[in-house]
Amino acid sequence: MSGRLADKVALVTGGASGIGREIARCYVAEGASVVIGDRNATLLAEVEKALGAAAVEMDVTREADVERAVGLALSRFGRLDIGVNSAGLGFGVSVLEQTEAQWDTVVDVCLKGVFLCLKHEARAMVNAGHGGVIINIASISARQPGEGLSAYCAAKAGVEMLTRCAAMELGPQRVRVVGIGPGLIDTPLTTFQQDRPHVREAFLANIPLGRVGVPRDIANAAVFLGSDEASWISGDTLFVDGAELTKKYPELGRFRRS
Numbered sequence: 001m002s003g004r005l006a007d008k009v010a011l012v013t014g015g016a017s018g019i020g021r022e023i024a025r026c027y028v029a030e031g032a033s034v035v036i037g038d039r040n041a042t043l044l045a046e047v048e049k050a051l052g053a054a055a056v057e058m059d060v061t062r063e064a065d066v067e068r069a070v071g072l073a074l075s076r077f078g079r080l081d082i083g084v085n086s087a088g089l090g091f092g093v094s095v096l097e098q099t100e101a102q103w104d105t106v107v108d109v110c111l112k113g114v115f116l117c118l119k120h121e122a123r124a125m126v127n128a129g130h131g132g133v134i135i136n137i138a139s140i141s142a143r144q145p146g147e148g149l150s151a152y153c154a155a156k157a158g159v160e161m162l163t164r165c166a167a168m169e170l171g172p173q174r175v176r177v178v179g180i181g182p183g184l185i186d187t188p189l190t191t192f193q194q195d196r197p198h199v200r201e202a203f204l205a206n207i208p209l210g211r212v213g214v215p216r217d218i219a220n221a222a223v224f225l226g227s228d229e230a231s232w233i234s235g236d237t238l239f240v241d242g243a244e245l246t247k248k249y250p251e252l253g254r255f256r257r258s
């Protein structure tokens with residue numbers, strides 16, 4: 001199918017890599033005009049060229065950057081219909097060893113960044129009076145604890161609840177707010193398992209559908225949720241994870257210690 005997002009304008013943060021990049025690619029293929037935002041200027045330039053999208057260098061933890069990114073969608077394409085908040089990062093460190101700066105880095109990007117983007121994307125939609133949809137990329141880590149991932153899991157759980165609160169507040173103004181919770185997806189974020197067969201095996205043992213995900217798995221959900229086919233879906237997070245959430249997160253601490 002094509003043209004499912006014809007005439008829509010989307011902003012995709014974290015759009016220079018991995019899941020965000022594939023969402024941006026599929027959105028363009030479905031007829032949307034897309035602005036990609038990312039803090040990695042080199043990758044951003046590459047993706048801008050490959051997709052023919054507009055691009056803006058931004059740090060999602062800085063409100064002025066977020067306003068500038070939303071402003072670019074409005075000035076270049078005249079409106080904003082879809083915000084996809086995919087910028088994120090994480091790293092493994094135990095609760096006992098974690099520094100305040102490490103905690104702040106993860107929570108600022110993964111939770112505050114989503115809040116700032118959601119706020120300004122929603123303002124543009126409400127001010128224009130046409131509504132829209134905001135898609136927050138959470139994670140199975142919102143529900144499933146992972147060793148060494150306390151900041152990441154806490155931030156992603158926060159994203160799931162932020163999605164619910166915002167959907168409640170913004171529904172009357174015709175703004176839908178939904179989440180996607182990916183399971184393990186092969187992207188630059190997850191190289192820690194791609195080149196370590198025993199770690200990958202541990203993940204695979206807990207994925208009932210028997211394979212690791214690819215960015216397209218998430219992009220397919222993002223196309224549906226961003227389209228008018230999903231016009232009565234808001235507040236929930238859709239977990240796209242090969243049923244990983246039905247099992248447990250691998251004991252990553254064991255691999256770190258070995």
Ligand SMILES: NC(=O)c1ccc[n+]([C@@H]2O[C@H](COP(=O)([O-])OP(=O)(O)OC[C@H]3O[C@@H](n4cnc5c(N)ncnc54)[C@H](O)[C@@H]3O)[C@@H](O)[C@H]2O)c1
Pocket residue numbers: 013014015016017018019020037038039040043058059060061085086087088089090109113137138139140181182183184185186187188189190
């Ligand atoms: N890959 C997975 O297995 C997986 C699983 C669950 C959730 N997720 C989530 O999916 C989202 C995308 O992850 P990915 O796997 O595509 O990772 P990725 O590293 O390939 O892409 C993330 C992008 O976000 C950008 N970014 C990071 N901090 C930023 C900031 N402060 N401002 C602007 N851009 C910033 C990076 O430059 C990068 O281009 C993240 O929110 C991640 O937590 C990924």
